[in-house]
Amino acid sequence: MDAADMGDDLERVLLTEEQLGVRLDEMAAQIDADYAGKSVLLVGVLKGAVMVMADLARRLHCQVDMDWMAVSSYGSGTKSSGVVRILKDLDADLHGRHVLIVEDIIDSGLTLSWLLSNLRSRGPESVEIATMLRKPDAAKVEVDVRYVGFEIPNEFVVGFGLDYGERYRNLPFVGTLAPHVYSH
Ligand SMILES: O=P(O)(O)OC[C@H]1O[C@H](OP(=O)(O)OP(=O)(O)O)[C@H](O)[C@@H]1O
């Protein structure tokens, strides 16, 4: 899918495929340096993190295992409370592991804040976070994030794994949607 497939649904491109690729190269180099000689367990948070995980993992030279979690808030009314439900748990035992959570976006920070304390309680050697995008102005809770691709304005974005009603995840860039899309 590209911009032409979106007709007039695309408002503007925030980050091009090339910009994302360049930043992923830099993030991977930093992660390789930080985890030199160590084995890393990448934990992807479904579904949005699939693209970041695939593109980041392929750039890493350090020893990597991959695992996945699916989480859901208990409904929009309680999302702000940070109450999260596990839909699919990890297969891996975290004892003694160096865990790197891979996310597409940190918006309010509530999902990651919950996930961080959940994974920390499982006895890992370390837990860090890598996210492609972060909206600093939307933060309801501060999360200590080791690797951030881009800080973006507090606008709803799609593409590179991010959806609106499950659509647009397969856009290779990150963009905003025209207002008429939301009124459908
Ligand atoms: O910082 P927060 O405000 O908690 O938002 C960030 C979370 O929201 C998105 O997931 P979403 O619940 O949309 O699920 P998805 O990945 O399946 O699209 C994103 O992938 C993060 O997990």
Ligand code: HPA
């Ligand atoms: O801006 C966003 N776009 C899509 N999904 C999201 N989940 C949290 N923030 C966003």
